[in-house]
Structure formats: C-alpha cells, structure tokens
Amino acid sequence: MDLTPTQVIHAVRLGLRDLVLDSKTIWICASCETCTTRCPQEVDIARVMDAARILARREGRRPRIPEVAAFHRSVLESLRMFGRLYELGAIGALKLRTMRLTEDLDLGLRMFKKGKFRFIPAFANVLATNRIFRRVKKAERART
Ligand code: SF4
Incomplete structure (x- = not known):
C-alpha cells in the first residue's frame, strides 16, 4: 500500500481526489473489513475503498495494480x-x-x-x- 487506510480517509476528507483514486492502496485493499470493525470512529473504511475503486473505474483511471x-x-x-x-x-x-x-x-x-x-x-x-x-x-x- 502506498497510503495507509488512515491516510486514505484523511485524503478523502481533504478532497484529495487524485491522490486517493490513483493510489495503489484502493486496489490492494481486499475489503476484509478488519479496519472497519476496529475503527474507533466507526468509519466504514472498507466501503470507502470500494467506493474509491468504483469511482476510479467510472472515471476511466488506469488501476495502479x-x-x-x-x-x-x-x-x-x-x-x-x-x-x-x-x-x-x-x-x-x-x-x-x-x-x-x-x-x-x-x-x-x-x-x-x-x-x-x-x-x-x-x-x-x-x-x-x-x-x-x-x-x-x-x-x-x-x-x-
Ligand atoms: S478492509 Fe482490510 S485490506 Fe482493506 S484497508 Fe481495511 S484492513 Fe486493509
């Protein structure tokens, strides 16, 4: 992963669209939901990763992986x-x-x-x- 899941969420909050959608992390994430289950702020990180992959594909971005x-x-x-x-x-x-x-x-x-x-x-x-x-x-x- 080139960004940690925490960094992805932070980047999303800052509106750093390209950073997130062109990251390797969103493709390496296996949607295992471990982070979602453990997140103390109850952020559904796995779902954010799913959404980022969908957006990246919809925008025709070449998957980094x-x-x-x-x-x-x-x-x-x-x-x-x-x-x-x-x-x-x-x-x-x-x-x-x-x-x-x-x-x-x-x-x-x-x-x-x-x-x-x-x-x-x-x-x-x-x-x-x-x-x-x-x-x-x-x-x-x-x-x-
Ligand atoms: S869903 Fe699993 S693989 Fe994806 S970021 Fe969270 S812990 Fe990592």
Whole structure:
C-alpha cells in the first residue's frame, strides 16, 4: 500500500481526489473489513475503498495494480457464467489477462493435487445470479 487506510480517509476528507483514486492502496485493499470493525470512529473504511475503486473505474483511471482489476473481472465473469465461482476458469482468465501464464504454476499444481480445483464447473442458480448483475447495472446507470 502506498497510503495507509488512515491516510486514505484523511485524503478523502481533504478532497484529495487524485491522490486517493490513483493510489495503489484502493486496489490492494481486499475489503476484509478488519479496519472497519476496529475503527474507533466507526468509519466504514472498507466501503470507502470500494467506493474509491468504483469511482476510479467510472472515471476511466488506469488501476495502479492492474492485476487486481483483472482478478475482479475474472471472478465476476465466472460468477455470471456459472452462478458460482469456477476457480480454474477464473484463474485461466486472469492468467490470460495478465499474461503471467506460468507464474504460480507450482502452487497451482499442488492445490490441484489436493483437490482444491474442479476440472468441470459446477453450476448454481445462473438465472438468479444474472438477475443480480442486471439489477446492479441498472442501479449504476440510474446513478450516472
Ligand atoms: S478492509 Fe482490510 S485490506 Fe482493506 S484497508 Fe481495511 S484492513 Fe486493509
């Protein structure tokens, strides 16, 4: 992270838009909500990070950590297609997007041997999932 979460909140309060939206921090934040849970001022820091990512994308800013944006896109595509995460497909899409084809190959093989990946995707309620995607898109359009 190039800014601490505290610095991000401070920058938001000061209106330092470029500093926040062009930071690495907003992309590295995993939205784990640890800071939100522990914040003595009850600031929902994870939500601020989410909002900053959305704004950065909406404004067409290039993500400072493009691999993270590629990861989000790959996971969301998988959810849309299968109604649930198909890990192998999402990883394949991520590898193609980042062109880091052989990176983490040994880790992937070890996970595969332990049965962490399915070869065949399992489908969940694809129609319901797609309804959620459509609702989100509609809400986004209404806001812009
Ligand atoms: S949500 Fe988690 S990853 Fe993001 S800033 Fe807070 S503690 Fe860090």
